[in-house]
Amino acid sequence: MKAVRPISALKRHRGFSLIELMVGVGIGLVITLAVFQVLTASEARKRTSTGLNDASQSGNYALYVLDRMLRSAGTGYSQGWATVGGCRLNALLPGGESLPRVGPLPAPFTAIPQAFRLAPVVIFRGASDTGSDVLMVMSGATGYGEVLTNVPAGGVAATQVTLPNTIGYRAGDLVMLASGGECLLSQVDAAKPACAGDPAAPLGTACGPILPLGGTYYTPAGPNLSLATLALQSDVSAFSIGNATTNPPQFGLIGVGADSTLFAHNLLLFNGVNASEPIAEGVRELYAVYGLDTNDDGILDAWQSPTALWDGPALMDGSAASNARLRQIVAVRVGMVLRSSLVERELSPGVPVAPANLPLFSDLPAPNPIIVDLTRAGENRNQRHRTVEITVPLRNFLMRTTS
Structure with a gap:
């Protein structure tokens, strides 16, 4: 005859014990924490990638605009450079403005001289309101005989x-x-x-x-x-x-202004508004150098920074020597520093995500290379930075009649 267990003993052996429950909860918390860490890291990488992609797309569009402008530089007058090259522009513009200008140019071009001369490309070193270079590009749009x-x-x-x-x-x-x-x-x-x-x-x-x-x-x-x-x-x-x-036609300026934005300004004010137009955001710096044909054989021989006799105001003084220098410019190399809008955490305490400086034109001989300082006031090294460069031949000057 079997012995019958008490009901109280059967109840004690049902379900999980407190220790088992605590162990299960602990394991669940560890797994949850691990999953959360993975999701957090994945989301951070996704935000970083998205921010960099946005900056890259903005930079690519800026490069497209620059490439289109520079490749057309000199259209309409390059064949007659000996006659009209470097002439001072006189014009009546909409809104009561004129060339030479009556008042200063709009931001970020307030430091640019108010008189302009006919030239395919001129670089004004550090002349934008933010300290970057300013490009002046001039080209016609008729294409009728040139x-x-x-x-x-x-x-x-x-x-x-x-x-x-x-x-x-x-x-x-x-x-x-x-x-x-x-x-x-x-x-x-x-x-x-x-x-x-x-x-x-x-x-x-x-x-x-x-x-x-x-x-x-x-x-x-x-x-x-x-x-x-x-x-x-x-x-x-x-x-x-x-x-x-x-x-x-395209008679304009392009440079970096407030809020890391690339601006363009039409010198002939076709829209009737004396203001600059935003082109692309996320552009922190813009610099450029000239490619020169020093012996008039149609081949690029040297690179030249826009300093001293090659700075914008010097090239636009109307002298025969400056006109001869303008004629040597057959290419322009442009470098930009792009910055994402996302502010990220430091990689480790005291170590930001961006380096202390970024080089531009590092493969060119001195003094053309530029080191962009990211430790100066106004910079945030917890934002990703990226450099892009483009070299554009001035095809209209390469096809010009040699002297």
Whole structure:
């Protein structure tokens, strides 16, 4: 006969003991903590990657804009450089402004000189409001022959210019009239009828010699040159640089401003607003150097920092020596320091994520390399930094007629 266990003894052997429960809870906490650590590290890496990707995309777009601007530099006048290269620009601009400027340029270009000369590319070292370089790029947009037109003696009048022919000129086109180191910007009047070369012209319509002047950019006199003065000259040249509405030329500045933003400013104020336009964010620094053809054989021979005789104000003094230097520039190398917007934790106590400095142009001979100091005021080394560089040939100057 079997012995019957007491009910109280059976109850004591059901479920988990307190020790077993505590061990299970402890194991669960350890696993939870491990999973949390993995998720935290993964999320941190994802934020870092996202921040760097955003900075890289912004930098790539900035490089695209720079590449497009620089490759077109010199379009429309490179073939006539000996005649119009380095001429001082005179223009009436929308909003009461002019070239040379009446007031200072908008930020971040307030330190740039107010007078400009026709040149494909000029670098102003450390001239932006944040201390980075500023690029000035000039190019036309007509693509019609790229050859200057000689104006016959007495061919300039108050409201018109007489040319051998006006093929290629359309209503609203911007026309540069040059003589004696000065250039006056004018505009073809809207009343000019369509003629040969214009798809809107009836078949067989001939172009006469008269080019009527009028419109927003028309002015009888600029600060340093007038139509009346040109009427007395025998060495006047004319060339189209584009259309103010449908195909505007590119006369602009580009540089880094506040909030690590790359800005551009159109010197001809096509939008009528005297303000700079943000291009890309996350750009902390911008620097550039020239590539020179020193013996006029169309081959890059040396790299030159924009200092001393090669600084912006020196290259734009209008002297024959400066014009000769401008003609040697056949390429530009641009370097930028990009910064992500994410502020990260230190890698370890006292060790930030960014190095103390970053090099640009490190493969070039001295004194071209630049060391960007990330320990200076305003920098945050707990944000990721990255450098990008691009070398752009000035194709219009490489194709120019040699002297």
